[in-house]
Amino acid sequence: NSPDAAAVQTVSASFVQTGELALQQNGFWPVELQHPRSLSQYAGKLVPGTYMGLPLLYAFLGKLVGIHALLWLTSLLAGLGVWLMFIGVRRWWGNGAGLIAAVVLTVCPAYWYAATQPFTPAIPFIVLAGAAVALLTMQRLNSWQAFSAGLCAAASLAIRPHEVLWLAPVLIVLAIARKVSLSTTGAALLGMVLPIALALHWQQ
Numbered sequence: 001n002s003p004d005a006a007a008v009q010t011v012s013a014s015f016v017q018t019g020e021l022a023l024q025q026n027g028f029w030p031v032e033l034q035h036p037r038s039l040s041q042y043a044g045k046l047v048p049g050t051y052m053g054l055p056l057l058y059a060f061l062g063k064l065v066g067i068h069a070l071l072w073l074t075s076l077l078a079g080l081g082v083w084l085m086f087i088g089v090r091r092w093w094g095n096g097a098g099l100i101a102a103v104v105l106t107v108c109p110a111y112w113y114a115a116t117q118p119f120t121p122a123i124p125f126i127v128l129a130g131a132a133v134a135l136l137t138m139q140r141l142n143s144w145q146a147f148s149a150g151l152c153a154a155a156s157l158a159i160r161p162h163e164v165l166w167l168a169p170v171l172i173v174l175a176i177a178r179k180v181s182l183s184t185t186g187a188a189l190l191g192m193v194l195p196i197a198l199a200l201h202w203q204q
Contacts, residue, residue: 002117002119002120003037003038004037004038004050004120005117005118005119005120006038006119007037007038007039007048007049007050008038008048008050008054008055008058008119008120009058009070009071009118009119010023011023011039011046011047011048011055011059012055012058012059012062012070012119013062013067013070015055015059015062015063016059016062016063016066016067016070017067020045021047021048021055021056021059021202022045022046022047023039023045023046023047038050048202051158051159051160051161051199052158052198052199052202053121053155053156053157053158053159053160053161053195053199054119054121054124054159055202056158056198056199056202057124057155057158057159058070058073058119061073070118070119071118072118073118074114074115074116074117074118074119074120074123074124075115075116075118077123077124077127078111078112078114078115078123078127080127081105081111081123081126081127081130082102082105082106083102084127084130084131084134085098085101085102085105085130086098086099086101086102087134088130088133088134088137089101089102091137091138091139092137111126114126121159121160124156124159125156125159125160125163128152128153128155128156128159129152129153129156129163129167131148131149131152132149132150132152132153132156132171133170133171133174135148135149135152136149136171136174136175136178136180137174137178141178141180141184142184143183143184143187144187146180146184146185146187146188146191147187147188147190147191148191149171149188149191150187150188150189150190150191150192151191151192151194151195152191153167153171153188153191153192154191154192154193154194154195154196155195157195158195158196158198158199175188
């Protein structure tokens with residue numbers, strides 16, 4: 001029901017079908033006179049007018065799973081978020097605490113409401129940021145895990161860049177507390193390059 005979500009759905013579906021994260025002229029009126037919410041005009045086409053992280057995420061996932069699965073991706077990511085909550089809490093406080101945390105998250109009204117709103121940023125951001133924190137708190141952090149943590153963190157910030165105000169300090173404190181080596185830090189920074197590069201490229 002959200003115009004913003006509708007814009008993300010439309011351009012993501014266009015990418016799956018045509019390879020372009022843009023819409024051609026649609027209807028009687030020329031594209032110069034069309035300005036739907038969350039879309040902008042560029043080179044005679046309608047393109048996303050918001051942060052590029054969310055449209056890109058759904059576009060690439062749609063390429064992997066097909067256009068008809070796009071509508072269900074938010075709910076599937078929400079399920080992954082519950083599993084990550086269980087795994088993360090269980091690691092430190094045991095199975096019972098992990099199960100309670102997962103159940104509380106599942107029945108949290110704000111969470112399950114967001115899980116039923118496809119093409120909105122809340123669930124993808126929470127899951128990606130949560131995955132980054134979970135990876136950084138692993139007992140034996142290796143370079144691949146650090147790379148994946150950086151990838152998830154940058155992808156989450158490509159969706160909601162303003163969240164960097166609190167997410168960056170959290171990740172930095174975790175890295176300092178874990179006494180992460182320079183090579184592992186380099187792997188995490190390298191993982192951040194791909195989402196940022198893709199977002200900047202498509203943001204032009």
